[in-house]
Amino acid sequence: MSTTPPEPARLSIVVPVYQGEHTLEALVAEVEPLTKPGSTPGGRPFEVAEMILVHDGAIDASDQVMDRLAQKHPFVKTLWLSRNFGQHPATLAGMAGSAGDWVVTMDEDGQHDPADVPKLLDLALEKGAPLVYARPTNAPPHSALRNLLARLARIASETIVGKRGMGRFHSFRLVRGDIARSLAAYCGHGVFLDVALSWVVSAVEQCPVPMRRERGRGSGYSLGRLISHFWRLILTAGTRPLRLISILGSLSILVSFAVSIRAFYEKLRHEIPVPGWTSLFIAVCFFSGMILFSLGVIAEYLGVTLTMAMGKPLYLIVPRPPRREGPRA
Numbered sequence: 228m229s230t231t232p233p234e235p236a237r238l239s240i241v242v243p244v245y246q247g248e249h250t251l252e253a254l255v256a257e258v259e260p261l262t263k264p265g266s267t268p269g270g271r272p273f274e275v276a277e278m279i280l281v282h283d284g285a286i287d288a289s290d291q292v293m294d295r296l297a298q299k300h301p302f303v304k305t306l307w308l309s310r311n312f313g314q315h316p317a318t319l320a321g322m323a324g325s326a327g328d329w330v331v332t333m334d335e336d337g338q339h340d341p342a343d344v345p346k347l348l349d350l351a352l353e354k355g356a357p358l359v360y361a362r363p364t365n366a367p368p369h370s371a372l373r374n375l376l377a378r379l380a381r382i383a384s385e386t387i388v389g390k391r392g393m394g395r396f397h398s399f400r401l402v403r404g405d406i407a408r409s410l411a412a413y414c415g416h417g418v419f420l421d422v423a424l425s426w427v428v429s430a431v432e433q434c435p436v437p438m439r440r441e442r443g444r445g446s447g448y449s450l451g452r453l454i455s456h457f458w459r460l461i462l463t464a465g466t467r468p469l470r471l472i473s474i475l476g477s478l479s480i481l482v483s484f485a486v487s488i489r490a491f492y493e494k495l496r497h498e499i500p501v502p503g504w505t506s507l508f509i510a511v512c513f514f515s516g517m518i519l520f521s522l523g524v525i526a527e528y529l530g531v532t533l534t535m536a537m538g539k540p541l542y543l544i545v546p547r548p549p550r551r552e553g554p555r556a
Contacts, residue, residue, distance in 0.1 A: 235264050235272035236348060239327030239404065240341070241279045243317035247335035248287040251280065254333075255296050255303060257341045262302045267345035271352055275344075279304045281321040284311030309543040314398070315420040316542040322402070323411035324544075330407040332400050336441040339399040343436040347401040350434045357406050358424055361399035362433040396421035399436070416541045479517055483510070
């Protein structure tokens with residue numbers, strides 16, 4: 228009795244594009260061999276059915292490169308956003324337009340090797356995990372300062388939010404297609420993509436793969452954008468920071484009581500004069516600063532909630548926008 232071979236897993240690759248003028252062609256060339264039916268290292272059949280390039284208000288000539296690649300390669304599809312919404316919204320827009328059994332998300336700069344995609348798929352099928360992140364086996368190709376700040380940010384996010392493994396998110400990921408499309412349909416504005424995935428996925432695996440250097444350009448993330456990225460992760464990961472503010476306020480009250488009792492004791496028992504203006508000034512500055520900081524965090528939460536309540540779109544897909552003309556001579 229003959230057995231029917233299993234159907235190959237169909238993969239959709241989603242790539243947000245912001246400054247890919249000099250990197251997209253090489254990336255598509257690496258993906259092209261995967262569009263032919265093949266097998267993973269574990270012998271599982273697969274093929275890349277489509278590669279979705281999401282134009283996220285790119286600042287260079289990426290639009291021309293995308294047009295050229297879409298005309299040359301039938302598996303390349305283009306998606307156009309009305310303006311720059313950011314990497315996570317652009318990724319969700321690509322997920323919403325995907326049709327594969329699995330969705331792979333990659334960066335445009337060449338750090339992620341498409342040849343590693345079969346390894347992620349093998350691990351997902353072997354472990355029955357709907358989500359697999361790449362785990363870099365080498366240090367990120369950035370400066371020592373940036374790598375240190377990234378490490379501290381991971382530790383802080385896990386500590387503040389209280390979710391183990393939060394710091395191990397990575398933009399090179401494999402997600403089951405139905406989960407990716409459902410998430411893209413309801414995910415609200417400003418929500419960190421990986422936080423949203425943690426809400427709906429129970430089993431997460433990590434696949435060790437090496438990272439490459441960017442092709443001919445530096446990172447598109449400045450220090451300010453990275454800090455904003457980290458802050459959005461904290462705000463959208465849950466309400467634990469608000470509880471930490473309550474604990475901080477309670478500790479402040481206990482400290483003030485302790486200082487007051489100590490001052491009265493020294494005054495009555497030893498007749499030691501209690502310092503006046505200096506200690507009062509320090510106490511007022513300290514507690515006022517804590518109050519303002521707490522109010523600032525609460526205001527950030529209210530701002531996120533208000534933005535969602537007003538219906539601000541996470542992204543907006545439009546037809547191919549008119550090409551911007553350069554300055555006339």
